[in-house]
Amino acid sequence: MNQNISMLIKACNHLGYEYEILHESGNLVVVKNQGKSHVFVNWAAPLNSSSVAHLCRDKEYFYQYFKSHINIPKTKGYLNPNCNQLYSSYVKDSNVEEIANNIEQNFNYPVVLKKNRGSKGRNVFKCNERSQIINSLDKIYDLSNYKYDYIAISQEYIQIQKEFRALFLEGDLHCVYEKSITGAKFVGNLSRLHWEGAKAKIVLDIDFLEQIQYFCQPIFQNCELRYTGLDIALDTNNKFWLIEANSAPGFDYLVRDCGEELVIEWYRKTLLLIFCQ
Incomplete structure (x- = not known):
């Protein structure tokens, strides 16, 4: 059971809400109250569309x-030139050398390269020169790596x-x-x-x-x-x-360093919002 679900269950206990764990991992939970039920899966809550x-x-x-x-770092995406043929109509650059050219035309050094969909700092690189850009692109586009993404993004360095x-x-x-x-x-x-x-x-x-x-x-x-x-x-x-x-x-670091109270209260507010709407 992950830290999020653990804190959710403690919030349920505080509120007196019924819950049922539906998977052996502990990370699939249905919460029930007053004839209504809502599902929490891993780190997600049933609020965002x-x-x-x-x-x-x-x-x-x-x-x-x-x-x-809002003020946000300039960001530009680059589709893997060797992506699945289904997406070939979206390909703009024929190889990583052309992508590196485009990045150098649109960004100053240092520049950040990262996978388009990622978390926990996986496949995030600070590049100070062209060779580092190409090396980073090769890593992001590496199909044999679990960190793979078919889209790499370059981002303004802050x-x-x-x-x-x-x-x-x-x-x-x-x-x-x-x-x-x-x-x-x-x-x-x-x-x-x-x-x-x-x-x-x-x-x-x-x-x-x-x-x-x-x-x-x-x-x-x-x-x-x-x-x-x-x-x-x-x-x-x-x-x-x-x-x-x-x-x-996710709340792992918050609970580790600051205790459970803030996260339990977060889930208490979340549950009250969900079941009162």
């Missing part, structure tokens, strides 16, 4: 949708001072935690909470929380993203950037 969840998973689509509404995860339910801010790398050691994964010794640290500064709430409002004004964890960077010029949105955020 399938199209909104798809939008969050696809980084290039997400950028195209939100780029005129000089990050601090990075945060902000949890929102129906557009209301639940909490913010910093992905703190103070005293941590980089061990190959650019995602900050994957550094050795990194910690999740709850942000309590009211003024800062209000800034986060204000910065993120355009997302909820333009999309029915009801349940989300937003990754937000503060650059060295104290400017906010939206890095990505997670429609099924």
